[in-house]
Amino acid sequence: MPAKTKDYIDKVLMSGYGKIYAGDGRNNGGNYGTGGLLKSKGIIVNTWNAPEETFGNEGQLLESFSMEEFTRPFTATLQFVGVQPLPTFAFYDVFKNPNIEQELVSFEEHLKHHI
Numbered sequence: 001m002p003a004k005t006k007d008y009i010d011k012v013l014m015s016g017y018g019k020i021y022a023g024d025g026r027n028n029g030g031n032y033g034t035g036g037l038l039k040s041k042g043i044i045v046n047t048w049n050a051p052e053e054t055f056g057n058e059g060q061l062l063e064s065f066s067m068e069e070f071t072r073p074f075t076a077t078l079q080f081v082g083v084q085p086l087p088t089f090a091f092y093d094v095f096k097n098p099n100i101e102q103e104l105v106s107f108e109e110h111l112k113h114h115i
Contacts, residue, residue: 020081036082043086052092
C-alpha cells in the first residue's frame, strides 16, 4: 500500500486504542485480530484505470491476484477494528474506457445484494 495510506492507518490505530479496538485480541484470551470494538460492516471501494480482466487472468499484469486478494491488507485492517468486510467493489478502466452510468448501476446492485 502507498506509504501515506499506511501512515494514515497507523495514526488512526494508534489514536483509536480503547475506542475502536481493545488490544489485538490476545490480551482478552482471543486470537490475534479479535480485539475490534466497532461491530459493523464496511466495504472497500476503489477505482482503476486498468480493465477488469487485468485481475486474475493469465497473461495479464495482475494475473496472480483477484480483487479480493489485492485488497486483503485493507480488509484485514477493517477486521482488526471489528468491521466485517463486505465484498470489494471496483470501478475499472475509469480513464480510457469509462462507463460511469453502468458502473454506478452495478455498484448499487452490489450494495443491495451485500447490505
